[in-house]
Amino acid sequence: MTKTAREIRVAVSTVIFSLRRRPGGDGATIVLPLVKRTRDPHEGQWALPGGWLGGDEPLERAASRTLAETTTLTPSYLEQLYAFGDPDRSSSRVVSIVYWALVREDVSLESEQHNVAWFDATALPELAFDHNQIVDYALWRLRNKVGYSRIAHGLLPDLFTLAELREVYEAILGRRLDPANFRRQVENSATLIPTDRFRTGSHRPARLYRYNQDVELADRGPLPSDSPLPARSREARS
């Protein structure tokens, strides 16, 4: 049977990354929330939060809405990832516009609901549909992006130590970084502002930094629904 364009449906899903510190100060892990499906297809399997695009709803708003409905989370960063539309990715024809989001660790673990759970992004079970591939691609984008943008700050609270920032990079990249080199690179980059506050605890006090708000966090795509600026002006700022 040949499906016509009319029979194609549009869904929006979101890959939401956050950070979970491992017990005993042994680094951190990138985690994401998944939703257990309560009906066919793939009933009982875990899937990305998402839902159908509303008829009058902008794409980005649909991503925020379905994210809030399924996980109660509000992201610190939200960007369109990719449109997935292979004809055989579902039993009916569904084009999924996928967003990816970051939520800060200090809010991420408060909000567990029934049928929603956090998973280690690098050790997932077999997910519904093509969602394993989607998460793989989102992780690839996250790793690429951490190299040339300030995306890591989307996973941190407002004030953080350099060790905590390095932990985020290590969790994203999946490898250890030399602390002295890391400190030098970050201090040279002018994206951080040192504060007069220190983190005290079992170690010697560590200075707290904040992100330089004058620099835009990251590319939010060409047409954010609430941007007052036309595309040309936004480009000029980049």
Next chain:
Amino acid sequence: MTKTAREIRVAVSTVIFSLRRRPGGDGATIVLPLVKRTRDPHEGQWALPGGWLGGDEPLERAASRTLAETTTLTPSYLEQLYAFGDPDRSSSRVVSIVYWALVREDVSLESEQHNVAWFDATALPELAFDHNQIVDYALWRLRNKVGYSRIAHGLLPDLFTLAELREVYEAILGRRLDPANFRRQVENSATLIPTDRFRTGSHRPARLYRYNQDVELADRGPLPSDSPLPARSREARS
């Protein structure tokens, strides 16, 4: 009236960049083909090549098909750009999955058809729908991408001089580059292989280079329809 998800239609459009040399050896311009609309909405206005997504058609194949149907072009590079889905971008609800493509200059000007014409990408008329914004975003992506990938080669024939490569960069970036610095940077990058052939003409002979085929041209997205590799293997190569 509230539209339901069923009433959302999916289209695919492509922004196709090529290079046109200005007469008199005065640099080059980024150009793109547009199609004059023959029916409402926006009858008589220029628009990006595109069409409806077929019911059983992968997204990338739809981009190639509509591109070939409207312009007879086959791209040297094709990548998904963004999904545009604002509810008011058209009188009916249309989500457009937009691709962007590069075609080499040596084929780009052979294929003019009725109702298809090439335009300077930086001096467009008012296009149908939100297509001006889409072109702006594609230009921004092209400019970003030229900085950290070998995307410029998608606009060149197999053999080219360093001056021709620099002309591509200048056309994309919209500014002149210092020839000696450019030569040094390119020669250090290991992405070019010098050949034993030379371009002769009004100037002194210039060595011809070819692109190093061992290095992948650029990111083609997570799930190219004809790739034999699963997503994980492709990521490992990047």
